[in-house]
Amino acid sequence: MTETIVVTSGKGGVGKTTTSASLATGLAQRGRKVAVIDFDVGLRNLDLIMGCERRVVYDFVNVIHQEATLRQALIRDKRHETLHVLAASQTRDKEALTRDGVQRVLEELAAEGFDYIVCDSPAGIEKGAFLAMYFADRALVVVNPEVSSVRDSDRILGLLASKTRKAESGEGGVPAHLLLTRYNPVRVEAGQMLGIRDVEEVLGLPVVGVIPEHESVLMASNQGVPVILDEGSQAGQAYADAIARLLGEERPLRFTEAPRKGLFKRMFGS
Amino acid sequence: MGILDFLKSRPRNTAVIAKERLRIIVAQERSSRASPDYLPLLRTELLAVIRKYVHVDLEAINIQVERDGEHEVLELSVALPEHKPGPGT
Numbered sequence: 309m310t311e312t313i314v315v316t317s318g319k320g321g322v323g324k325t326t327t328s329a330s331l332a333t334g335l336a337q338r339g340r341k342v343a344v345i346d347f348d349v350g351l352r353n354l355d356l357i358m359g360c361e362r363r364v365v366y367d368f369v370n371v372i373h374q375e376a377t378l379r380q381a382l383i384r385d386k387r388h389e390t391l392h393v394l395a396a397s398q399t400r401d402k403e404a405l406t407r408d409g410v411q412r413v414l415e416e417l418a419a420e421g422f423d424y425i426v427c428d429s430p431a432g433i434e435k436g437a438f439l440a441m442y443f444a445d446r447a448l449v450v451v452n453p454e455v456s457s458v459r460d461s462d463r464i465l466g467l468l469a470s471k472t473r474k475a476e477s478g479e480g481g482v483p484a485h486l487l488l489t490r491y492n493p494v495r496v497e498a499g500q501m502l503g504i505r506d507v508e509e510v511l512g513l514p515v516v517g518v519i520p521e522h523e524s525v526l527m528a529s530n531q532g533v534p535v536i537l538d539e540g541s542q543a544g545q546a547y548a549d550a551i552a553r554l555l556g557e558e559r560p561l562r563f564t565e566a567p568r569k570g571l572f573k574r575m576f577g578s
Numbered sequence: 579m580g581i582l583d584f585l586k587s588r589p590r591n592t593a594v595i596a597k598e599r600l601r602i603i604v605a606q607e608r609s610s611r612a613s614p615d616y617l618p619l620l621r622t623e624l625l626a627v628i629r630k631y632v633h634v635d636l637e638a639i640n641i642q643v644e645r646d647g648e649h650e651v652l653e654l655s656v657a658l659p660e661h662k663p664g665p666g667t
Binding site: 462466502503511 | 590591592593594596597599600601603604607608611
């Protein structure tokens with residue numbers, strides 16, 4: 309059985325590609341056969357985050373337009389042999405994606421025995437974002453603790469419930485999980501940032517993971533190594549926890565409390 | 579936080595403001611999402627018809643779809659402007 313998971317958010321810059329890369333890598337670390345597809349046609353970036361940008365020969369749109377076979381276009385990850393990347397086209401416009409074409413590629417991946425297909429959605433609610441979510445079995449909605457991201461996430465939750473194959477076939481839409489990223493517990497405690505409960509209450513969904521705002525995320529993207537592979541970092545560990553929960557394991561939330569300061573530091577330090 | 583900052587009044591809790599604003603706008607957008615796409619256009623066209631007879635603003639027209647058990651009810655209300663009855667009416 310192949311499971312298709314869309315990583316989406318509405319708003320840009322919240323961490324969709326970072327999340328897609330770590331989700332796909334984390335699943336592959338567990339021995340699953342995984343394909344991760346960049347749906348952001350014209351603004352390819354997943355290849356950079358995965359560190360395979362110089363090995364892109366054919367892309368997703370080439371496969372859809374039958375200019376290359378799926379096998380030719382899939383880039384095997386250097387670190388995990390069960391992980392494959394399908395890059396977005398950098399030259400074509402987003403109209404190059406078609407619903408039938410996307411469906412055919414997803415079916416072909418299923419026939420190849422992939423356990424998971426991770427669809428990295430572009431920002432917005434245009435065609436690329438629509439097609440990334442349309443065939444999904446589950447959705448991971450990436451949200452930042454910030455007003456515009458939360459509002460856009462709610463819009464996306466509405467689309468997952470109405471404009472997807474699961475919705476149209478009467479299965480009640482795509483089940484969604486919230487992943488809260490760029491979380492800063494110190495700022496939450498200072499009343500400057502929405503907390504976990506705030507976001508859960510507004511959106512009416514529990515979080516499946518909370519990724520702390522941390523320099524390790526930027527350092528990982530600088531190097532083209534998914535942050536989940538930085539096992540010493542809080543962000544990497546938080547991603548590993550989130551994936552475990554997605555697979556049904558119970559894990560307590562970590563890194564969501566501000567570090568306690570002593571009385572002296574509270575009075576005189578900063 | 580130093581002792582001087584500690585003695586100063588604490589900054590406003592803006593997260594509370596954010597949550598309250600989100601709660602309102604999300605609820606509003608969810609309710610309008612559930613209604614058919616044609617409602618805004620219907621509202622504009624109705625306004626044009628009504629304006630042939632009475633001068634009202636777009637805001638005076640309230641139109642929504644209510645679900646009542648099995649049925650959907652299109653509810654339309656128009657707030658007419660206050661006017662004194664003219665001669666002969």
